[in-house]
Amino acid sequence: MEHRLQEYGCGCILRGLPPHYTPRGANRLTKGALSHSTHGCALRRWCASWGGDYMLNLTGNVRRLLGAASLGVIAAFGASLPGTAMAQVAPGGGITVPAMPLDRALDTIGRQSGVNVNFDPDAVKTLTSQPVSNARSAREAIEMAIKGLGLTVIPGTQGGLVVVSEIVVTARRDEAETSVLVRAATTSDRNGLGLRNQPRNTQVITAKTIEEQQALSITDILRNAGGVTAQQNSGNGGATYTVRGFFAGGLVNGLTTTSQYGVNAGADQPVANIERVEVLKGPDAILSGFNNLGGNVNVVTKKPSAEERLAVGFDTGSFGLVRGVLDANNAITADNKLSGRVIASGQTMDHNYGGYTGDKNWLFAPSLRYKDRLTDIVIGASINESKSGIGAYTLFDRVSRQIIDRDPSVPILKSDQYVEVNTKRFSFDATRQIVPGVELVVRGMHDQTQLIARVSNVGYSSRTGLVIASFTGSQQEGSSNAIDGFLRVKTHIGDALKASFNVGYNYSDGSSEQRSGLSSPTFVSPPLGANTTVIVPPWSAFGNVLVRTSGKQQGVYGQALIEFWKVKVLGGVRKNWFDNQSQTFFAGPSPITKQHKDGTSPSAGIIFDATDALSIFANYSRGEQATFTPARDGSLLPNIITTNKEAGVKLDLFNKRATINASYFDIQQDNIVIRDPSDPTNLLPGPGQRGRGIDLNVAGQLLPGWTVLASLTRTKYALLSTTTTQTTVANQPRDTYSVYSTYRTKISDDVNGGVSAGLYGRSSSFANVLGQYVVPPSRQVDANGFLSVAGFDLNVGVRNIFNRRNYGSTSIFTYVPVSEPRSVRVSISKRLF
Incomplete structure (x- = not known):
């Protein structure tokens, strides 16, 4: 009945x-x-x-x-x-x-x-x-x-x-677009576990935070990340960063890009299409199986949803900044299974704060998504061209070993110094439930990148000790392909035991070509202030290819997650095969050099839910980075080996509206390539370096309307042994920290408002491996005011309120970045429907 x-x-x-x-x-x-x-x-x-x-x-x-x-x-x-x-x-x-x-x-x-x-x-x-x-x-x-x-x-x-x-x-916008705190994993986890349940420390910077802080670049965004040292565009290429002391090439949607195959562009791109930036630490470094042994930075792009939405934004500010953003999203079919999204942005500046070429870029990023109860497929493209002036910089005086105090707003010799990065990227991400508890996940990406560096190289003459500058310029062109596919199985074993397994295959390849300018004018003792005496010729054309490289990586992996009582145990192993091929053309084409290596990377982790709000976790992983550098006798040096160990706690606060992650980590890297102290013509596998420290992250809502995002990382870096050519670890401050807090409230029925403030800083660091030059600590305070009225959102921000002269970390004493002075940005956005 x-x-x-x-x-x-x-x-x-x-x-x-x-x-x-x-x-x-x-x-x-x-x-x-x-x-x-x-x-x-x-x-x-x-x-x-x-x-x-x-x-x-x-x-x-x-x-x-x-x-x-x-x-x-x-x-x-x-x-x-x-x-x-x-x-x-x-x-x-x-x-x-x-x-x-x-x-x-x-x-x-x-x-x-x-x-x-x-x-x-x-x-x-x-x-x-x-x-x-x-x-x-x-x-x-x-x-x-x-x-x-x-x-x-x-x-x-x-x-x-x-x-x-x-x-x-039907799909909706990801939580990262609407919240400071996110709990769901994306492409950085293959088990489908939320970030709270993973036995590792991962920090996420959301699109919501990026928008509030008016960030315009990856380096802007990574100010919020503990244990990350970011460096802006320099003569060596695009933005670069290290995680816990080791270089990170950068991932996009969990996959490698051309930056892993010789184009030094990092994962930099216009921020309008960024859903979140995941700072993956420790065991997450082997996600791609390629380098990135201390951690990585995974940029996750925005996806379509069935929500009908059309939003426009406009920014203006210091140095002639003008920026516009369009974000259009809607369901395409009546059943809401198929949706589409188009994101476009354009930006221009008169000049940057160093007096160099103003940042100019545009982006067009369309994507389609099909989602029903069993299937979720996203297909997207991203086409962008970016021309960014190098940041202001100075150098150390070689005699006094003090930073040369110069006006950072005045370019050295030539104002049109810039790094241009043009990228075409096509990707797909598909998840299909085969039967209940069994899913197939396949991701792929094709990447084409061209990088042009029109930057002077400033240094000291080894013969005379005088400052010299040269204007060669360089061009790098490359492409890469990446695919990752795995089968994920979730099941119950009895009433008290749950298990999840995934097995998969990962493949990537890439190639790059490098050219230099045909002429290289050199200037001795160039003016470091306003240039009124030296005539600098135009940039020369690029010559033929000088170096051509290509590489390929294949990996098979398996992971098992067992859950019982209050315990989750995760174990996995990955087998990698590396191939490398190179050829030079300095004096005609050289023979093609082909090299092959393999390596194994095991990992394990455990998390214990002590209470509903408190969990204790620990993990271990071992990574291998293929080394294709030959010793003097022609033999290849052994692979670089890294071991990552970490233990910590995760604590939910205020009915899970906020979370705290705190951990102790120990990373050791062996077989780093060094020069033989007794014979500089020979290379040896060195004993490596070690980093031990604490990592604290806080994110979420502390009280109604009040949110906080904070990080603190303190690391003790040390070489396992020293030589006459290296006694310390350069470019790595002991402390990095940030605190960003926002408060919003309802002013009247139709008006909302709020304020935010952020503190970002780092301790001092060495600027060379002999510890002779020290970059002083830096601190910067920003503030923003928000107002929402009549459907318009207004954001007025002041960066570096106290106009403090800050210097960035560096590994060479002839290039010391100078951070931006006090500046103003105004953003207005409107959701039309």
């Missing part, structure tokens, strides 16, 4: 659930046992099982929708316990049922197959089945019968099958 709809005080409307299943045949869902005190939690668990990050959109009329909601509770638990009915074949052969009223057809299929077939009467009422012919299982028969009727079949909790109205799960 059908149970009448009940409306509870909380506003939820549910149909009762069946207390049990009968042994055979099909069953109409009757009065159930779901009480008023439990239905809300069950519904929330059902919603969460289909993805807390997605908007549920149910097809059909209201009565069918309500039936689907109640039956979805059954399906959520059944998804992790695949019923045996899925593989059963009807006794005596195939199932054949002519077209008839659907409820009778389902009854017939249940009787013929011996499988429990349940359905909501309202979902099938007035419907006529499609004919079924010689189906080999109950599921196949039902799928034939309901084809084209807007229904779907899912496993039941106690075996059997359930027929419900089709559930269409």
